[in-house]
Amino acid sequence: MANTFPNDFLWGGAIAANQVEGAYNEDGKGLSTSDCTPNGLFGDIVDRNNVEINSIKDRAIDFYHRYPEDVALFAEMGFTCLRTSIAWTRIFPNGDEEQPNEKGLAFYDKLFDEMLKHNITPLVTLSHYEMPYYLVTQYGGWGNRKVIEFFTRYAKTVFERYKDKVKYWLTFNEINMSLHEPFTGVGLARNSSKAEIYQAIHHQLVASGRAVKLCHQIIPDAKIGNMLLGAIAYPLSPKPEDVWATHLENHGWLFFGDVQARGYYPTYMNRYFKENNIELTISDQDREDLKETIDFISFSYYMSCCGTADDSLRQKGNILDMVPNPHLKASEWGWQIDPIGIRYLLNLLYERFQKPLFIVENGLGAKDKLEADGTINDDYRINYMNDHLVQIREAINDGVEVMGYTSWGPIDLISASKAEVTKRYGFIYVDLNQDGSGTLQRYKKKSFYWYQSVISSKGANL
Numbered sequence: 070m071a072n073t074f075p076n077d078f079l080w081g082g083a084i085a086a087n088q089v090e091g092a093y094n095e096d097g098k099g100l101s102t103s104d105c106t107p108n109g110l111f112g113d114i115v116d117r118n119n120v121e122i123n124s125i126k127d128r129a130i131d132f133y134h135r136y137p138e139d140v141a142l143f144a145e146m147g148f149t150c151l152r153t154s155i156a157w158t159r160i161f162p163n164g165d166e167e168q169p170n171e172k173g174l175a176f177y178d179k180l181f182d183e184m185l186k187h188n189i190t191p192l193v194t195l196s197h198y199e200m201p202y203y204l205v206t207q208y209g210g211w212g213n214r215k216v217i218e219f220f221t222r223y224a225k226t227v228f229e230r231y232k233d234k235v236k237y238w239l240t241f242n243e244i245n246m247s248l249h250e251p252f253t254g255v256g257l258a259r260n261s262s263k264a265e266i267y268q269a270i271h272h273q274l275v276a277s278g279r280a281v282k283l284c285h286q287i288i289p290d291a292k293i294g295n296m297l298l299g300a301i302a303y304p305l306s307p308k309p310e311d312v313w314a315t316h317l318e319n320h321g322w323l324f325f326g327d328v329q330a331r332g333y334y335p336t337y338m339n340r341y342f343k344e345n346n347i348e349l350t351i352s353d354q355d356r357e358d359l360k361e362t363i364d365f366i367s368f369s370y371y372m373s374c375c376g377t378a379d380d381s382l383r384q385k386g387n388i389l390d391m392v393p394n395p396h397l398k399a400s401e402w403g404w405q406i407d408p409i410g411i412r413y414l415l416n417l418l419y420e421r422f423q424k425p426l427f428i429v430e431n432g433l434g435a436k437d438k439l440e441a442d443g444t445i446n447d448d449y450r451i452n453y454m455n456d457h458l459v460q461i462r463e464a465i466n467d468g469v470e471v472m473g474y475t476s477w478g479p480i481d482l483i484s485a486s487k488a489e490v491t492k493r494y495g496f497i498y499v500d501l502n503q504d505g506s507g508t509l510q511r512y513k514k515k516s517f518y519w520y521q522s523v524i525s526s527k528g529a530n531l
């Protein structure tokens with residue numbers, strides 16, 4: 070069995086605009102849903118048109134101004150790929166304008182040029198946990214069909230603008246999360262009914278299909294994928310009731326991949342919709358749009374969970390309510406660590422879809438200590454990532470086609486769920502405290518050198 074990864078394997082890291090850029094109101098940018106959730110996607114929703122607040126995300130790690138330094142550090146680690154997202158509100162500040170904001174477009178031109186200068190391939194998410202807040206207040210978010218048109222205009226604009234620079238695209242980050250947090254996912258109130266949420270999701274799936282079609286038309290040599298929160302569940306016990314409950318639990322997220330990879334709704338949803346009084350409005354044109362299937366499947370993987378018929382065992386995780394696995398240890402944030410889970414997930418997805426797979430998020434959020442001599446000894450992170458990469462190599466040897474690996478947060482950033490700075494994921498430490506103080510100076514952690522050697526050895530030294 071090979072102990073190195075394929076020569077064309079893309080190695081790198083993943084960030085998202087709203088978690089790194091800051092500059093939340095510079096150069097014409099509009100307010101996004103992320104700007105209105107200063108304490109993270111589970112925190113309060115604040116109407117910033119009327120209420121003045123300070124949010125740690127307003128400056129974040131100031132990537133908007135410091136990206137040349139950060140991209141150079143990624144290049145020093147040997148990155149061949151960087152996943153980032155475009156903030157929709159930099160391009161269309163309110164979302165419903167006819168013409169884009171040139172200053173916003175110019176920023177991403179500069180960013181992509183900087184990556185290409187260092188031979189780093191951009192992998193760009195069109196929508197990562199943010200949308201124009203105006204579309205929420207004036208149109209009702211994705212619940213309104215008109216948002217499909219606005220998103221399509223935005224997607225077309227960025228495909229046309231960056232067609233020579235960006236050849237790898239993703240539509241919606243963790244598209245299945247809307248079932249758990251509808252405001253961030255589809256711009257709906259948190260107390261929305263299941264029927265309202267699934268209708269909004271339907272609109273988003275249609276928009277995803279349209280983006281795929283446009284991408285193929287405008288950039289024929291590009292590849293565009295979806296993005297799933299890979300929340301694989303194992304049966305808590307061999308009790309048939311638990312096995313069946315687990316099967317249904319996995320449908321909860323596989324459904325999105327089924328639609329995006331096959332081009333139509335899977336029949337198992339018919340019963341679910343009927344039993345939950347959900348009657349979707351689906352036009353003939355919607356069905357046509359859904360037929361535009363993705364080229365590859367991408368997903369995030371942090372942990373696995375368990376499925377059981379006993380709902381009282383659920384515990385609050387980051388995005389999902391999960392049933393913990395008694396055989397696994399957890400991170401400081403209670404996320405259970407399961408490297409074999411990523412091999413299992415890769416095999417499962419490949420057997421189900423027979424499409425190339427891209428791991429676009431994986432990593433360990435932990436508290437790091439900056440020593441007096443400027444070092445950070447994050448062996449726990451090295452161990453976590455090493456063990457996951459070993460299992461990814463196993464999956465490749467199992468015959469799974471894996472395009473690449475972008476670890477989550479190669480530089481410390483603002484966490485999504487609670488806007489914490491102390492939950493650090495990076496190979497690069499950023500001097501920033503939760504109260505917003507700090508020099509923002511960057512320091513290389515021990516894991517920086519470890520990842521550098523993993524990439525240069527193509528994984529042979531794992």
Ligand code: BG6
Pocket residue numbers: 085088198242243298369387388430434477483484485486487492
């Ligand atoms: C994924 C998101 O859910 O998990 C990222 O796509 C997020 O945006 C990451 O940052 C880790 O979650 P958290 O809450 O620790 O930042």
